[in-house]
Amino acid sequence: MYSIADRQELTKRDMVSLTVEAPQIARKIVPGQFVVVRVNETGERIPLTVAHRDVATGTITMIVQVVGKSTALLASLRVGDAIKDLCGPLGTPQRFDKVGTVVGIGGGSGIAVLHHLLGGYRDAGNRIIGIIGAREKDLVILEEDMRALCDELVVTTDDGSYGAHGKVTDGLKTLVERQERIDRVVAVGPLVMMRAVAQMTRVYGLPTEVSLNPIMVDGTGMCGGCRCTVGGKTKFACVDGPHFDAFEVDFDELIQRNQMYQRDERTSLLTSVKAK
Amino acid sequence: MTTPHPELAALEHEGDLAGFCPGCHGGLDVYDPRTRRVWIGLLVKADGQECELRINPELELFEHTCSGTLQEGALLDDVTCPHCGMSLVEQDRACEACGAPAFTLDVSVHSRVSPLSLCTRAGCHWHGVSTQAAAKLKAAVPRQDKPEQDATLRVRNFGEVSYGFDTARAVAEASRCLQCKKPGCVDGCPVQVDIPGFVALVAKGEFAPAARLIRRRNALPAVCGRVCPQDDQCEKLCVLGKKAEPLAVGALERFVADFERETDQVRLPRRAARSGHRVAVVGSGPAGLTLAADLGVLGHSVTIFESLHEPGGVLVYGIPEFRLPKGIVQAETGNLRHLGVKFELNSIVGKLYGLQELFELGFDAVYVATGAGLPGFMGVPGENLCNIVSANEYLTRVNLMKAYLFPDYDTPAPKGSRVAVVGGGNVAMDCARTALRMGAREATIVYRRTRAEMPAREDEILHAEQEGVRFHYLASPTRYIGDEQRWVRQMQCVRMKMGEPDDTGRRMPIPMLSSTFLMDVDMVIVAVGAGPNKVLFEGAPGLERNERGYIRTFTESGRTSVPQVWAGGDIVTGSATVILAMGAARKAADDIHAFLKGGGSDWLPEAPGGGGGAVAETQQPAGAAGQAAVGTPQHPAATGLAGGVA
Numbered sequence: 001m002y003s004i005a006d007r008q009e010l011t012k013r014d015m016v017s018l019t020v021e022a023p024q025i026a027r028k029i030v031p032g033q034f035v036v037v038r039v040n041e042t043g044e045r046i047p048l049t050v051a052h053r054d055v056a057t058g059t060i061t062m063i064v065q066v067v068g069k070s071t072a073l074l075a076s077l078r079v080g081d082a083i084k085d086l087c088g089p090l091g092t093p094q095r096f097d098k099v100g101t102v103v104g105i106g107g108g109s110g111i112a113v114l115h116h117l118l119g120g121y122r123d124a125g126n127r128i129i130g131i132i133g134a135r136e137k138d139l140v141i142l143e144e145d146m147r148a149l150c151d152e153l154v155v156t157t158d159d160g161s162y163g164a165h166g167k168v169t170d171g172l173k174t175l176v177e178r179q180e181r182i183d184r185v186v187a188v189g190p191l192v193m194m195r196a197v198a199q200m201t202r203v204y205g206l207p208t209e210v211s212l213n214p215i216m217v218d219g220t221g222m223c224g225g226c227r228c229t230v231g232g233k234t235k236f237a238c239v240d241g242p243h244f245d246a247f248e249v250d251f252d253e254l255i256q257r258n259q260m261y262q263r264d265e266r267t268s269l270l271t272s273v274k275a276k
Numbered sequence: 277m278t279t280p281h282p283e284l285a286a287l288e289h290e291g292d293l294a295g296f297c298p299g300c301h302g303g304l305d306v307y308d309p310r311t312r313r314v315w316i317g318l319l320v321k322a323d324g325q326e327c328e329l330r331i332n333p334e335l336e337l338f339e340h341t342c343s344g345t346l347q348e349g350a351l352l353d354d355v356t357c358p359h360c361g362m363s364l365v366e367q368d369r370a371c372e373a374c375g376a377p378a379f380t381l382d383v384s385v386h387s388r389v390s391p392l393s394l395c396t397r398a399g400c401h402w403h404g405v406s407t408q409a410a411a412k413l414k415a416a417v418p419r420q421d422k423p424e425q426d427a428t429l430r431v432r433n434f435g436e437v438s439y440g441f442d443t444a445r446a447v448a449e450a451s452r453c454l455q456c457k458k459p460g461c462v463d464g465c466p467v468q469v470d471i472p473g474f475v476a477l478v479a480k481g482e483f484a485p486a487a488r489l490i491r492r493r494n495a496l497p498a499v500c501g502r503v504c505p506q507d508d509q510c511e512k513l514c515v516l517g518k519k520a521e522p523l524a525v526g527a528l529e530r531f532v533a534d535f536e537r538e539t540d541q542v543r544l545p546r547r548a549a550r551s552g553h554r555v556a557v558v559g560s561g562p563a564g565l566t567l568a569a570d571l572g573v574l575g576h577s578v579t580i581f582e583s584l585h586e587p588g589g590v591l592v593y594g595i596p597e598f599r600l601p602k603g604i605v606q607a608e609t610g611n612l613r614h615l616g617v618k619f620e621l622n623s624i625v626g627k628l629y630g631l632q633e634l635f636e637l638g639f640d641a642v643y644v645a646t647g648a649g650l651p652g653f654m655g656v657p658g659e660n661l662c663n664i665v666s667a668n669e670y671l672t673r674v675n676l677m678k679a680y681l682f683p684d685y686d687t688p689a690p691k692g693s694r695v696a697v698v699g700g701g702n703v704a705m706d707c708a709r710t711a712l713r714m715g716a717r718e719a720t721i722v723y724r725r726t727r728a729e730m731p732a733r734e735d736e737i738l739h740a741e742q743e744g745v746r747f748h749y750l751a752s753p754t755r756y757i758g759d760e761q762r763w764v765r766q767m768q769c770v771r772m773k774m775g776e777p778d779d780t781g782r783r784m785p786i787p788m789l790s791s792t793f794l795m796d797v798d799m800v801i802v803a804v805g806a807g808p809n810k811v812l813f814e815g816a817p818g819l820e821r822n823e824r825g826y827i828r829t830f831t832e833s834g835r836t837s838v839p840q841v842w843a844g845g846d847i848v849t850g851s852a853t854v855i856l857a858m859g860a861a862r863k864a865a866d867d868i869h870a871f872l873k874g875g876g877s878d879w880l881p882e883a884p885g886g887g888g889g890a891v892a893e894t895q896q897p898a899g900a901a902g903q904a905a906v907g908t909p910q911h912p913a914a915t916g917l918a919g920g921v922a
Contacts, residue, residue: 257662
């Protein structure tokens, strides 16, 4: 059992940050790696990217965006509650090269992961520009943390309620248009966002990497549920990734694959609501 | 004065004497419960006379004749079964008691009674039974049927298919054992269970002691009784099998293990005094559990590191509930806990701990038994369409994550009404049968060879056939076709024909030109084998692997290129069976124990990869001598485990 040491609501609606006691994982995990979580005996195994780790207190922090039953269950936990199973670190550790200027683009709960990754790039001596986006003002998370980390931060909202009006790709476009030197783009967020970023950076010729979060069961390369086509070859995101060259990823396929259990997810959520 | 033959004594206890005529199925034996006597009714022709003869072989011969009277000393012309007319006289001979003409009646083909040598002289009560005849007799007793859940019912549930023997059947089956002096069955068992020994105990009704006898060699009897390929191992070498059906060793093993557990009589071996040595086991599948049990008993402190949230490896994620109820695996792993074995769940060696880190944590030896957990795909176009899953994923979702109880359990499983399963092994059978239970209208096995070459256990193939799984032999998928939502809708296959046998003696299928055809499917399960998972190797520099990616071992006991690290099971051999993994673990356990007790001896007979100086082969196990002749001098037993396959 892994106790919840801290819990923060990041948005009013559906995003919480859970800090969990897991000393050995905290010692080993590096930015961009993930863990697999099973909340209780009847729970699913779901992959969650770790947003922060603290070796001193032996904790890891995960950002949970409520999208289905399992994430709702996780988000409902309070400090002192416990998660039944926590397995990690998983995924290939990311290498942080010094390339010059790194533009990090994040959306939704991906912002937390992005924050973790950009920390790695900053420590490697890169200049960091962040672009984070949300549908509306209330859904923008970790703005302060990002501001502290980045040399420059752009915030965009779809409805224009905060920051620049538009999508994160509009933020990127602005940077390109003002002739900003960009050596690498890192995008973490919803698949549709990452696909849009990749489409744009391909045009501009900006090397781009993405962090994928497909459906997984074990997270150790055993099931192949997370397979995706990268560069025409089948890769397992859990062990070969989750970081890939954005230009090689077949996003359309992955978007469809991630919807494989949509109907079951609804059934699951409905029955649990009815039970209550 | 005659002594009742033991076989006859045994018959009386059973109460039910079912010797049937093969022609008409009429009863041949007559058992009179009041007098507790067996009579055999026969038609006798002697000196041109016909009469019905009823023999009580135990007491007086020729006591009752229904019509006519046999002349004293008459030479029998023929004795036939009254039902089918088959002649039963084997040979004329002289009575050993009085010298009068005698004959041997081979009634065993019709009844449970042994062939008898009988004397025809009135008043001479001589009869004898030869041992050779006894073997014939046993072969004539049919193998006990294994009761099973009705096929039409069981495809609707996840309850166990086979119910196993009850006590009466178990005793009856055990009584068939010939108790061979040189038992072939034991040679056929990768862990050398004392099969005649435990079977004799079953025949006597001593079930719990029988289970304990198995436990001396096999820590997981309830598991092996269910999933071992007995038809290829112990039962294949059973002498009874030459004439008729072999002894049902697997069913008996399962029976005693279940009896022991269900009657709460599990008594684990006594633990030796603590040795002070610590052993880390990576992976809690059959090999890991066996090794942990062996070393636990020997007093070593064993910790098993398991990446999943439940111990058991393939026993919990792979083999379905209807073939191996998970409660049984839990009971077995619970037994290990009683032996002091610790389980570190959710702990991935290679990620959470490096291999060398385990030594820093104070372990003196490491056993790597991570299995072959990487799912194989064929790499044909369209394989990443929605609703095409690996067998590993499908079975893990349904078994480990209990998707068959969805939505009570949160994990869903893919569903389809026309499901194709690609492959012909046990895993493919498991997938097809699971799919039917999960509501598929039809499940079709698509296999590139024929039924004869299918690697699955005969029982599993039969069960699948009974349950209505369809089989499409000599076909292989070449392309998957999806709809606009990228869900699989059709599977394009090519027909195959069988070619010449390859080096392994297995005939290779060859695709036939322009023979493609389309199958309508809405779900595909790919069950074409598995490979080595590479997660471990990230944290295990220096651990040598072979060209297929499995760990290279240098002794039969599984020593690897890294000192104090042993490996065994599928991660060395590639996908094999539960029992072979257990056999490998047993050898490793013996060697680890010897190593820990002996302190630092030379790790390998010769340096890995050759070129090393000559090192004394101190740890070479006896069985490795034969291997050395096959392998090159540099790798005395690198193929040791594969060589052990029966």
